[in-house]
Amino acid sequence: MAVSVTLPALGESVSEGTVTRWLKAEGERVEVDEPLLEVSTDKVDTEIPAPASGILASIKVAEDETVEVGAELAIIDDGSGAPSEPAPAAAEAPAAQVESSPAPVAEVPAPAAPAEEAPAAPAAPAGGAEGTPVVLPALGESVTEGTVTRWLKEVGDSVDVDEPLLEVSTDKVDTEIPAPVAGTLLEIVVGEDETAEVGAKLAVIGVAGAAPAAAAAPAPAAPAEAPAPAPVAQPEPTPAPAAPAPAPAPAAPAAAPAAPVQAAAPAAAPAPAAPAAPVTPAAPVTPAAPAAPVSGAEADGAYVTPLVRKLAAENGVNLATVQGTGVGGRIRKQDVVAAAEAAKQAAAAPAPAAAAAAPKAPAVEASPLRGQTVKMTRMRKVIGENMMKALHGQAQLTSVVEVDITKIMRMRNKAKDAFAAREGVKLSPMPFFVKAAVQALKAHPVVNARINDDEGTITYHDVENIGIAVDAEKGLMTPVIKGAGDLNIAGIARKTAELAGKVRTNKISPDDMSGATFTISNTGSRGALFDTVIVPPNQVGILGIGATVKRPVVINHPELGETIAIRDMTYLALSYDHRLVDGADAARYLTTVKQLLEAAEFEAEIGL
CATH class of the missing domain: 3.30.559.10 (Chloramphenicol acetyltransferase-like domain)
Structure with a gap:
């Protein structure tokens, strides 16, 4: 059932209000009486609470828009709690999975007979894996695009429905995108620090266990070549001269499935097939994760979103000293605010002792507003x-x-x-x-x-x-x-x-x-x-x-x-x-x- 959120009467002389900030994004869950948005009137600024628990299905009034008292601001779906958009995706998932299931079944026996079939399995993700697509949802009426700041899963990992899959940053909010269905992450289409429009495909999730099955396909081929299992631990030096590019791959865990593919390539007679196989797998490409910490190196190796970086700069917080409480140790806005408050308290404590020692001129720092043009509130x-x-x-x-x-x-x-x-x-x-x-x-x-x-x-x-x-x-x-x-x-x-x-x-x-x-x-x-x-x-x-x-x-x-x-x-x-x-x-x-x-x-x- 859809519950309408309207602008309440905020005083006898108040006839309209301006939405200054949405505290929740479309698709997020809200609890009854939880602050949903901030509204400004000619009398006061106040928060509007959610009238019911559920999913914020639609935002009707964007930020900085003015509406009259009683106008509809948003719609909350107070059903089971699952977002309305992923629901049909989950319903379509079985059909998609049924259609794609014959392909893996046909491919599983193939590696047992011809060894050349092994490279064909990873070729599927490169051309577009079959499964349920993960798209960038609408995060507000005025939001048209988002930047992938961090992938929380890698290709081949298993994911559960509604489990956080990646983090996205927009000009309004930082948020996590959940998995629409349970299964295996087959392909990552948009890498970290890349920007995509609303509705763009970000990744593909296949049948649960599909990726492990494909990865295990080369394993039966390994026993077929009796000597191959022993050298599997040392084929790293052998392919290195053939292709120098995979050299950094051993440092990442994703290189493990790549090694058997390259080991199978020498077994095949045609040499041209070998270079094609390493280029095809998405696994070596996705380790853009190590590249993300580089952009946020000031945060001691943890990725920092642009909004958090800006907040830290405004408050004079050194991100290298902040301990993140987000997923995987990511630094969140709350961490920066807490660090800034702690710094103020620490600075205030020694102040009396310093003043008693000798009066000094106060430190005057330049305001981050210098040189900026901002909208009048x-x-x-x-x-x-x-x-x-x-x-x-x-x-x-x-x-x-x-x-x-x-x-x-x-x-x-x-x-x-x-x-x-x-x-x-x-x-x-x-x-x-x-x-x-x-x-x-x-x-x-x-x-x-x-x-x-x-x-x-x-x-x-x-x-x-x-x-x-x-x-x-x-x-x-x-x-x-x-x-x-x-x-x-x-x-x-x-x-x-x-x-x-x-x-x-x-x-x-x-x-x-x-x-x-x-x-x-x-x-x-x-x-x-x-x-x-x-x-x-x-x-x-x-x-x-x-x-x-x-x-x-x-x-x-x-x-x-x-x-x-x-x-x-x-x-x-x-x-x-x-x-x-x-x-x-x-x-x-x-x-x-x-x-x-x-x-x-x-x-x-x-x-x-």
Whole structure:
């Protein structure tokens, strides 16, 4: 039964989505609720899970295509689990095998009588072996060709149905091609590092045991020549002068069947037949496998796909030091990612010791993006459109104040361990800023408002929904703490950690991103002293938090009078829509936030 995968409703205001990446290829098996594809909307990027278990039979919407909510994205066959394409191949296999069976039967007795028949058996694979063809399947609507990166089986090997037969790399994905039927690999048509179009024949699989039978045919001929069995171990030097090309063949296991063929050739009177036999067998040709490691020599002899090589270059990973976990020790994308993460952790560990020894300039490496032209992501386009809309639709201005948060920092250092143990989240300075900003919004609703341009009215909100700007890998995202005015420090800390975690794990929903009445952006987390942040659409204010730095400040001590002391200082920058918020309004709001932070009366909320 075919199960349709459709684009679900991702929010009330979301009417369409763009397929950014397919996580599965056609023909691959998926489990229910397993991530199937990634979709980008003007609100959020999210993953679409599989509605049922089965085989991904067809992909209806290619990557970078945009469709409306409810549109069909793909079809999953939830039948027995076998791919729909190999099924008819398996059904046709018996017929093909029945037709080809008389040929081996006729050839088996032939070698017993005339010795000249032995070379004729390997001649069949050269001209096109009879059996079930292995073709390159469709791996996506936009994929027209693939490159054979590695053969997992050699000519003469036995294979089972659905057993991985070879690996193929496309511009979208690296994947394994399974055997459509059980049998013996008779012929490899497309060698490693060769590119073939979708539908092209890659190999031929014959009746199980067919290849061993053909290989055994020369064996009866060997006993016919009594002396031949003994010299079989040493005929290698004898044919060497006759044909220098087979010399490297003894290093490969495939040379074993070739030796009897050459031994039989001298027994035959006509010498011209001897050179023809070594050229015919596919076995000596297929040892392109040793050639593959040459192209990936940097990976310590294991073949590396182009995608993995590119990923390693982008992350500065030396493939020679990576231990592959793929089939036959092949290095996979996951191995490179793990190695890059391990390298980052290893670099971070000795950093404090090095800094303690002597401060050094950080190593600045050139980005792999230098000199490249890449497509703008949908998320980047949406961010740009919103920023331009905000700048063109508002009269924006920024006011800045300096705040002494020494008490806040001391209070946090004193309570952070007990707070983390009690609440289950770390106590960062951010919840203190959010708490102060929210309390000030209640006193200055002009900053927590919205201008209704079409109606010519102003809405002063009775709730404080605070958007928190999060620097994510895909771009700046702003999840919303709903009802922040009713939360204490612990509640704000938990909600902030929850939303930030959703953003970084791509689990954020459109509802988590909508409804903000005021936004806070911690630009100081990356070292900026302050920033002229842009007010988001449908809001009239945004608060930017600068970096906290220690510096000498003149303070008024109750006993010592004016004196200089080392204090923790930061800048708060309020950008606002000057159509509604005047400079005096902005200054009053910032002054209230400053007073709340410098008073630092949050002991009860953090358990002190």
